Amino acid sequence: MPRFAANLTLMFTERPFLERFEAAAEAGFTAVEFLFPYEHPPGAIAERLRTFGLTQALFNLPPGDWAAGERGLAALPDRFEELRAGVETGLRYAKATGVARLHLMAGVAPADDSQAQAAYRRAVAWTAERLAREALDLVLEPINARNMPGYFLNDFDVAARLIRDLGLPNLKLQFDLYHCQILHGDVTMRLRALMPMVGHVQTASVPGRHEPGTGEMNDARLFAELDSLGYDGFVGCEYNPAGGTREGLGWFEAYRASQIRQPPSEAP
Numbered sequence: 001m002p003r004f005a006a007n008l009t010l011m012f013t014e015r016p017f018l019e020r021f022e023a024a025a026e027a028g029f030t031a032v033e034f035l036f037p038y039e040h041p042p043g044a045i046a047e048r049l050r051t052f053g054l055t056q057a058l059f060n061l062p063p064g065d066w067a068a069g070e071r072g073l074a075a076l077p078d079r080f081e082e083l084r085a086g087v088e089t090g091l092r093y094a095k096a097t098g099v100a101r102l103h104l105m106a107g108v109a110p111a112d113d114s115q116a117q118a119a120y121r122r123a124v125a126w127t128a129e130r131l132a133r134e135a136l137d138l139v140l141e142p143i144n145a146r147n148m149p150g151y152f153l154n155d156f157d158v159a160a161r162l163i164r165d166l167g168l169p170n171l172k173l174q175f176d177l178y179h180c181q182i183l184h185g186d187v188t189m190r191l192r193a194l195m196p197m198v199g200h201v202q203t204a205s206v207p208g209r210h211e212p213g214t215g216e217m218n219d220a221r222l223f224a225e226l227d228s229l230g231y232d233g234f235v236g237c238e239y240n241p242a243g244g245t246r247e248g249l250g251w252f253e254a255y256r257a258s259q260i261r262q263p264p265s266e267a268p
């Protein structure tokens with residue numbers, strides 16, 4: 001059975017962010033992910049993970065000015081120094097939370113622009129080698145243009161080709177089932193083909209980006225496929241609850257008992 005990570009950016013938004021850890025644990029999750037932790041001190045995140053026996057599955061490296069529409073820096077040639085500083089910030093949170101993988105966002109840039117392609121390759125290689133020094137994986141995620149217009153990395157084949165070409169052992173693919181269906185379809189066969197390089201998986205219904213089982217895909221069948229393929233990572237629940245978060249967790253009943261919780265420890 002997959003190990004699910006509640007996405008605290010999108011789920012349990014009925015409560016302030018720092019209270020969502022408890023809500024996720026109460027609901028039976030044993031792991032969490034979110035987009036960005038940077039509005040809160042690393043210690044505040046770490047304390048909630050320890051208190052509620054939660055494992056940090058993933059978060060994103062700093063994306064530039066998100067409010068201004070930036071969606072990452074890696075494909076922006078003139079932002080490399082800012083990216084490097086952001087990686088060091090992300091590493092401080094990684095050390096505090098014990099996360100084992102970080103996602104580097106590409107940014108808004110033309111996918112066919114040669115300067116953006118060179119900048120992206122350089123940024124990915126540098127970041128992967130920097131994370132390797134901390135025994136961390138780097139994951140790259142193709143994202144569809146409906147959700148993120150103009151996003152540079154919008155093709156699973158392009159991502160897979162770069163990962164293979166660089167051949168760095170800690171450089172892996174973030175396989176968002178939602179994006180794969182929208183970008184390409186043929187999700188099961190792409191999972192089978194790319195599984196050797198998959199470092200993280202995410203789920204949401206298509207087209208609504210709501211709870212698994214409410215869209216055009218048989219999400220439970222995809223979770224069983226992950227088991228068949230021997231995937232032992234996390235499945236991030238990166239969906240917008242259609243109603244209340246708790247009310248929408250009926251899909252999780254079949255998996256709740258199999259979620260592995262590390263023992264809660266006393267807060268420092």
Ligand SMILES: O=C(O)[C@H](O)C(=O)CO
Nearest residue numbers: 035060141143176202238
């Ligand atoms: O949007 C997504 O699917 C990514 O996982 C992400 O976190 C950037 O928004």
Ligand SMILES: [Mg+2]
Nearest residue numbers: 141176202238
């Ligand atoms: Mg995603």
